[in-house]
Amino acid sequence: MAKVGFYYDMQNCYGCKTCQVACKSEQKTAPAVSWRRVRDFDTDHPASHATLSMGCNHCENPECLKNCPTGAYTKLENGIVYQDHSQCIGCRMCTMACPYGVPQYDPEEGKVSKCSYCRERIEQGLQPACVESCPGGNIVAGDLEELKAKYQGVQELPGMPAAGITNPSILINPAKAFKK
């Protein structure tokens, strides 16, 4: 069975953050909980600015799943690392264990939540909200193997967590600054 992943064109991403807000708008996550976040990668010498948009990487070896004491996480057949939110007890093991800071704790609710690859939208044949909203078409959802066949990319960049920890299902076309 195909396993989902994201291709992300960091070289063309210009950091508008529409994906981040589209995610909030779709999932209505609580204040300060953003399932997708856009990070800056800046250097001074030479001056460079790049952005990295990242939701959950739906890793092959998810640390959240492994460390969750209640077994709230499952890796679905289609590869989505899915959190059964009703099982979360707010211990935050997953927030500590995830290299990418994906699961986020909402102190108001006392629970953690994370990107579900817009499971409900996928099931309706729609694209994840981030993919749908990206004005540059720089986030592509699909079967990871197909994405790998179609695009060149890496799983890890300087400044990013080591991909070896979880084997994230992402393929990143690095920004200019990373291509020397």
Add this chain to the structure above:
Amino acid sequence: METWEFPLVLFTVLGQWAIGLALMITLIEYISPAKGNEASLKQLRIGGMAVLPLVALGLIFSVFHLGQPLSAVKALMNLGTSMLSMEILFFSIVGVLALVYSYMWWKTPEKPLRKAVGAVLSVVGLAAIVVTSKVYTLPARMAWDSWQTTAAFILTAILLGAVSVAFLLNKVEDEASQKAKKVMGWAIIGSVVLIVTVLALFAGTYGASTEQSAAVAATFSSGFFIARMVLGILLPVAFAAVFITGSKKKAYQAVAGVTLVGVVLGEVAGRILFYSSVMGQYPWF
């Protein structure tokens, strides 16, 4: 304040203290039995009875770490891969053993069985501490992901246990107790030396990664670090020296008391640093 993770600090320190206490009492009972010395037994009984409340208090604090304290029992649902589940299981067993152990001290039942329960508690307790340390050996968190976490947690148990027993036996002056205190003294010195060694090794990891450097910097630049050095390292060394050198048969009781409180606070300070140096960097990426 938030990143101090107080519930976890208190849970781990109290739990490790309880296990260290049981371990040291059991050790004394095996290598330097009190042989009918009422004073000595009376003091050790206080220690033996303290094991349960320390464990219980720790467990209660741990629940307050959760966003959903009422669902705490669900934490046992992933024994397959979750070290946290495993930790809760081990500490549940430690809790039961502590109950039996402290009950036995309270009721002063047959000695051999109590010693045996103490031994089992010590072994299971040490295993529980190892499991606790494994909760934090997360590949994503380099500052925790090391044998040093395991070593640090065990050393906390030994140091707190040894200082507690030395405190309890301070004013008992029979030969067995003197010997026991000397053993405790060496345990204190040994654990302190190892604690300092582990800290030095941790300092040496500066530069391994941005996150690691920040954790090291946060640790050694903190006021908590100074508190720990004074209260948790220098104070017990001076205290232990009294028994090792045999310069006096006992320390002033007040000094012993201050040392015990100091070492506990020092360990709490150290544990706050353990958490805050990492959690204070959230979001790490």
Add this chain to the structure above:
Amino acid sequence: MTNENKTKTKTPGFSRRTFIKGTGAVAATAAVGGIGFSAGMPDVVEGAPVDLSNAKTFTSSCAMECLHHNLKGYVVDGKLVKVETGDDQTKACLRGISRTQWVNNPDRPKMPMLRTGEKGEGKWKEISWDEATDLIVTKIKETQSELGNQGITYKGGSGNFGALTNGIAGAFFNYIGGSTPIVGSLCCQVVTTTMPPMLGTRYEDTRDTIQDSKYIIVWGTNPAVTMQSYFSKYQDAMSKGAKMVTIDPRLSETAAKSDEWITILPGTDTALGLGMLKIIIEEKLYDQEFLLKHTGVPFLVDKATGNQVKAEDNDTSYMVYDQISKSIIPHDQEGISPALSLAGTPIAEQYNTVFELIYNEAKIWTPEKVQEETDVPAGTVVRLAHEYATAKPAMIVQNMGGFQRTEYGSYAVGVQFYLAAFTGNFGKAGGGVCDAGGVGTTIKVNAAIPSPKPQGEFGKILSPKLGESILADTPNKIGFMWVMTTSLMTQFPNTGAVKEALKKIPFVVVVDSLMTSTALYADLVLPCTTIFEDTNLLANNRHHYVQLMEKAVEPPGEAKSDLEIFTMLAKKLGFGEAFDKDPEELIRVCLEGTGITLEQLKEGPVCPMPQPYIPYPNGKFRTPTEKAELFMPMWKEKGFNPVVTYIRPNEFINGDQALAEKYPLMAVQRKTNRTIHSTFGNLPWICESTRSKAQVLIHPDDAAARGIKSGDKVVAYNDRGEHHCLANVQAHIKKGVVALENGWWEQQGGSSSYVTNDFVEPLGGGHSCNNTLVQIRKEA
């Protein structure tokens, strides 16, 4: 926001996140009047995804000064629950999507609010619409009898481009007998005054063919933010081999994606442009055929008068020197060969060509001299000129950029047109100069309510000097002010003076859908609808489609549309019948003669423009001569050189030396992805996803000299005022220049406009905020 609503909006069938207990925080600050924003949002917009299976959808558009994206709104139980891109060629941005939080914002005024405390204090009492409109009528009449209609002024801005919004206001104030106009756009006044006489029209954008370009100069603008949904077209061009160069003192989001980032001293762009032009002329890199056929550079200028020589009996035809007949004849005569230069001709004594005049201005700008003035290296100037002149097609992206909000911005705009004309880039796919653009170039949308011509003499208030003018009673005392669709307190330069002016005016009405920075200084705040709450027509100069904006939900409380508000007032003033119309009826009036019907729009947006749209196709300009008229009589009438020349700004590091010594940092105003001017800046999603505090971007050397580190609270200040912000220390800006951000609300600490230059650009009446000098210190 009852508990019932909470449970209804949960997604059935999924064990998902439950609702957070956020409503307490809302309740705490929901009471209108306080300065500050509510921390939370009503329950429907946070906590868990909304079940859309029973949602109704409606169409509207992001109608402020932006790209007018078509939006689709989902309505469940009468509440707007989600907004996404509607029927559009490109995607709406984070702001458009955040409209859910605008419509449902707990801070929205629900009733007219009358000031009870001091202006700015934020103390109000709610009054009825009847009381409010009575009060306004009384105040209008009082002002009329005391100061005449000259004592009345109104300012509508770019907050809503709907046809039933600002236009209605214009009609209303003309119906009451006129008002003192506040003139000049802060955004692009000098483009508006330069482009139509020179090229024939404004709002000619090249967005449709960006991807066909071979060379793109992004000149003092930042399309990655301000044309963001079209930015992938720039990248398409690049992936097909085009080179993109960005000229900006700041490493803008666009510069970061460009092949080359050229830093320049603010306000010196004209010198760079003339330096490029010198090289293009001297090395004959210009497109002679295009120049002769499609531009006015061969037109003769009489040395005695300095005017272009007009053909007899034709005010819009000009004379050239024909090299075949060796005589002076009209430019549009067939079979002639106009001379570019008169050297060696018998008329050289008496005349110049426009070409010669332009070259005279350009030739002094040697690459070395350009470097001296602009700080662009001489080698870069030469290379830029060569690359731009030889790559075909090459495009300049102007898009109302910051380069033209400078002291002589008209010339900076003009030189870009010169460059495109000299290289023959106009009228070609992938070429030209990209302005903002939209349907106004192609169809004429009628005023919804025809407006009588006011009687009497009215002076005018120049926008950049709004504060000072009102304080000085120039041109006359103002007794009544109406403010709508604009943000005086975050956009207008020298905001401290604006604030004092608002305090001075006896009666200020602010119509808005939120308690904005300007509303804080009103005497009366009227709550109006925002999009999705009223019916409107969007047929303006930001989109190639005409769009219908549908009413999707009821506005909060008794908020009303601008049309409803003016209708109520019109009725009380005795001309109600002109205003009391159904919005759809008025939309039909607007559309009359455009070939587009309301019925068509109900089916979806309609594009009246050719696709792809290429401005001035085949070099046919829309001036009377159908040529690019590079000589500007208007400039001459104002006492300035009629061809582009460089004048060094005054508020500039190499300008007024006493000022530069006191305030040695050149401040430019950047646009961020957070806001359009000031709108959206209060919305929680925006604040969370971007920032909730103003920043100043400062070079590490400038920061070090002031003991400033990233994240420090700092103050940018000059004689006009102070702007409080956080330091962002990065080598992402030219040393000696700092980038400030305007549009931050009073409630967030205020806008950088407190310090910006209120000098009125003398050629076109523009805004010079990017020639601002400041000093920066660490906040004590």
